[in-house]
Amino acid sequence: MSTCRFCVEQIPDRAIVCRACGRDQLPTASAPKVTLAAIDLPFNEMVWLLLKWTAACMPATIILTFVVMVLAFSLNALARILI
Numbered sequence: 001m002s003t004c005r006f007c008v009e010q011i012p013d014r015a016i017v018c019r020a021c022g023r024d025q026l027p028t029a030s031a032p033k034v035t036l037a038a039i040d041l042p043f044n045e046m047v048w049l050l051l052k053w054t055a056a057c058m059p060a061t062i063i064l065t066f067v068v069m070v071l072a073f074s075l076n077a078l079a080r081i082l083i
């Protein structure tokens with residue numbers, strides 16, 4: 001038996017809905033809690049993973065920089081026209 005989070009009524013462990021208040025018992029009751037300690041990677045593999053993530057982020061960074069530059073130049077041109 002466990003306790004309903006909403007009405008503190010005793011309910012069976014596998015209950016999906018509380019029979020006393022009718023509220024859903026699934027989300028936090030059955031969702032596995034993922035913590036940083038659950039990532040069991042050796043240090044060198046973690047560094048390699050971070051390097052790969054950095055490399056994977058490069059195209060997005062280049063594209064974003066390009067978009068910001070185009071916006072800045074077009075705003076500059078607009079300001080020159082208006083002023």
Ligand SMILES: [Zn+2]
Nearest residue numbers: 004007018021
């Ligand atoms: Zn309840």
